[in-house]
Amino acid sequence: xxxxxxxxxxxxxxxxxxxxxxxxxxxxxxxxxxxxxxxxxxxxxxxxxxxxxxxxxxxxxxxxxxxxxxxxxxxxxxxxxxxxxxxxxxxxxxxxxxxxxxxxxxxxxxx
Numbered sequence: 713x714x715x716x717x718x719x720x721x722x723x724x725x726x727x728x729x730x731x732x733x734x735x736x737x738x739x740x741x742x743x744x745x746x747x748x749x750x751x752x753x754x755x756x757x758x759x760x761x762x763x764x765x766x767x768x769x770x771x772x773x774x775x776x777x778x779x780x781x782x783x784x785x786x787x788x789x790x791x792x793x794x795x796x797x798x799x800x801x802x803x804x805x806x807x808x809x810x811x812x813x814x815x816x817x818x819x820x821x822x823x
Contacts, residue, residue: 760812
């Protein structure tokens with residue numbers, strides 16, 4: 713039997729792996745200008761984390777953040793839209809063509 717690859721060799725995969733509902737329509741969206749695919753009905757958090765290993769980096773230490781509570785209570789998953797509007801990734805639905813910014817300047821991420 714072959715052993716699974718160590719996680720360090722799967723760096724291009726996201727933190728989340730989709731196991732079900734693979735037949736839902738694709739939604740094209742952008743993170744920091746790069747194009748990705750999500751599934752219709754995904755939250756922004758799910759869309760990001762099926763494609764990347766973190767939602768953003770903390771403004772305090774630069775450490776990667778991936779959300780904490782996943783239900784809108786902890787303030788850990790704030791990102792911005794290209795127009796500067798802050799959104800909670802865990803409770804906002806992904807939309808076709810959505811432009812998400814996660815590499816914003818250090819400072820208050822959600823105010």
